[in-house]
């Protein structure tokens with residue numbers, strides 16, 4: 001019997017042994033394509049006709065482009081599963097996959113610690129206004145002349161977490177070690193003690209009450225530009241905003257404007273609307289602490305994500321089902 005094929009889009013960086021062990025169950029294939037047009041052509045000319053499952057990375061979007069309707073439609077009929085190595089799967093059109101009977105998995109839990117750690121680093125750094133003096137030190141100007149105003153302590157500040165999933169909940173625990181009071185908003189109030197005692201508030205209340213707003217929600221059609229001119233205007237003057245989710249949940253142009261007017265005091269960002277481009281108004285502003293999408297960029301987390309994603313591929317090959325599917329497909 002011929003083995004099914006697994007298509008690798010992107011690289012395995014850490015879990016080499018786990019990956020290689022799949023070869024007893026499947027043939028691993030890679031694209032020859034150098035860009036999206038060539039990739040679609042390879043799909044059409046039968047190169048992937050035996051592929052049952054695709055393992056893809058966030059970075060592989062540079063080769064294939066997004067897994068949008070066009071791409072999903074062009075995949076051969078044999079493809080039944082896509083294992084995405086990342087928590088956020090906004091590069092994949094889930095409705096298009098569902099329509100074709102393709103099940104999609106992601107790597108949710110594995111990312112929680114490292115992303116929440118970076119989130120907290122950005123909160124502390126933005127609150128303290130460290131970025132301005134870090135720049136002036138490197139320019140040979142010590143703290144700057146004049147030095148920037150002193151920062152603020154986290155103790156007693158209200159942290160509003162928008163999106164209380166795995167990362168939001170992990171952040172909540174960490175923030176409490178710094179004596180912040182956590183409130184949250186989600187589409188639905190969390191059951192039982194899942195929120196760990198954090199107060200559930202409406203979206204509007206979260207915007208109005210928070211000293212620091214942390215964006216921890218996935219990007220989809222409902223959350224794109226969830227924070228724009230109107231929402232920024234509802235926030236406290238001097239608010240601090242941190243985003244480790246996806247750039248497009250906030251309207252970057254509106255954010256730059258609110259920073260320039262001083263309504264938003266400072267910002268910590270790991271993600272941007274058009275990565276790897278960063279809005280020049282963010283780069284120019286010393287009150288903005290910028291990190292180039294490094295939320296999960298640790299040896300341990302890279303390894304844990306790959307292990308999880310490979311175990312999903314293995315599960316498909318051994319038992320015909322994924323270990324987890326994205327929330328949109330849970331009830332299918």
Ligand SMILES: O=CC(=O)O
Pocket residue numbers: 085086087088089111295296
């Ligand atoms: O951005 C990182 C992820 O979605 O895992």
